Amino acid sequence: xxxxxxxxxxxxxxxxxxxxxxxxxxxxxxxxxxxxxxxxxxxxxxxxxxxxxxxxxxxxxxxxxxxxxxxxxxxxxxxxxxxxxxxxxxxxxxxxxxxxxxxxxxxxxxxxx
Numbered sequence: 001x002x003x004x005x006x007x008x009x010x011x012x013x014x015x016x017x018x019x020x021x022x023x024x025x026x027x028x029x030x031x032x033x034x035x036x037x038x039x040x041x042x043x044x045x046x047x048x049x050x051x052x053x054x055x056x057x058x059x060x061x062x063x064x065x066x067x068x069x070x071x072x073x074x075x076x077x078x079x080x081x082x083x084x085x086x087x088x089x090x091x092x093x094x095x096x097x098x099x100x101x102x103x104x105x106x107x108x109x110x111x112x113x
Contacts, residue, residue, distance in 0.1 A: 008060075009086060012079045015059035020044065021052050025061060028075035035064075035071045 015021055020042060027038055039049040053073065056062035060079040065072050 008079070008082065011059040012061065012083055015055050015061055016083070018052070018055075021056055024052060024056065024073075025075055028062070028073060032072050032074040035073060038073055 023042070024038060027033065027041075035049065035053065039046070042049065053062065053064065057064060061076055063074050063076050065074070
């Protein structure tokens with residue numbers, strides 16, 4: 001297994017655990033946008049939006065630039081590759097186990113016939 005930074009994975013999974021933050025990331029997939037534009041569909045307070053953005057920034061999934069008075073947010077997909085690799089390891093692990101279980105049941109079925 002590839003060694004992962006536990007703190008990094010914890011921050012990424014924590015950021016992705018909230019549906020509002022996942023929706024924010026989805027909105028940023030096509031283009032960077034201002035905090036005001038990003039927050040429009042969400043029926044939560046500005047301080048709550050700020051807290052969500054800080055969690056996403058801390059996880060590395062979002063970067064923010066300041067242009068005058070406008071804060072622009074951009075999706076940073078690199079941390080998702082780390083998650084993908086981590087999940088891939090366990091996918092291979094479980095596929096191997098399930099294939100072995102399938103082989104066992106197939107052989108047992110042949111013995112009973």
